[in-house]
Amino acid sequence: LHAARTACQVKFLWKRHQAHQQDWIRHHDNVNNASSTVKRFPLILILDNLRSAYNVGSLFRTADATGCEMVLTVGITASLQNGLEKLQKAALGAERTVPTQHFGILPDALAYVSETYPDYSVIGLETTETSILYTNYTYSKKGVALILGNEVTGVDPSVLPTLDTIVEIPMFGSKNSLNVGVCAPIVLYEILRQWES
Numbered sequence: 001l002h003a004a005r006t007a008c009q010v011k012f013l014w015k016r017h018q019a020h021q022q023d024w025i026r027h028h029d030n031v032n033n034a035s036s037t038v039k040r041f042p043l044i045l046i047l048d049n050l051r052s053a054y055n056v057g058s059l060f061r062t063a064d065a066t067g068c069e070m071v072l073t074v075g076i077t078a079s080l081q082n083g084l085e086k087l088q089k090a091a092l093g094a095e096r097t098v099p100t101q102h103f104g105i106l107p108d109a110l111a112y113v114s115e116t117y118p119d120y121s122v123i124g125l126e127t128t129e130t131s132i133l134y135t136n137y138t139y140s141k142k143g144v145a146l147i148l149g150n151e152v153t154g155v156d157p158s159v160l161p162t163l164d165t166i167v168e169i170p171m172f173g174s175k176n177s178l179n180v181g182v183c184a185p186i187v188l189y190e191i192l193r194q195w196e197s
Helices: 002-021 031-036 053-065 084-091 108-116 179-195
Strands: 043-046 067-073 101-102 121-125 145-146 165-168
Touching: 043 053, 043 084, 043 108, 053 067, 053 084, 053 108, 053 179, 101 108, 108 121, 121 179, 145 179
Parallel strands: 043 067, 043 145, 067 101, 121 145, 121 165
Antiparallel strands: none
8 A cells, every 4th residue: 555655656756847847837836936926906805704724724824816915804704813734735825925014803804995995895604585686796907805704694794884895706516605615716816817808
């Protein structure tokens, strides 16, 4: 068993080496020199009490990939102050490339956005009776702050009525939601698609 595992590791390392030798395959990170090559958009990701540090790490990678200017973590959400080891495993360095700030409660994070980015639309991603299909909403080019909620309880219900709008991703199966790490890129890339078109 050990010999088989070692042989698989050697094959994997050889394939990785071959892939890195190809100039036309672009999967080389530039985390150390990112500041000069990064394109930022007026996007803020707000993570409201996410339980999984791995989800948070994945969302930092998404924020980096989509050019978010900032990630705000709230409450129990893993941040640079807590849960850092698991976050780093999934973020693969993106936690160092996207500015971030931590808040104890969601209203404080929203007050920060309101004061610092007054032109931004604050949008919740949640399935409600009043949600708009995420592709049917026109996202303001002045900026968007997108709130993603807890994996079980969603976005804090007390703030939902105060948001500019609530968008949702359609669900056709028996489950009512996708993993939070999957939802964010769907909506963020739709925002970028609208802005670029």
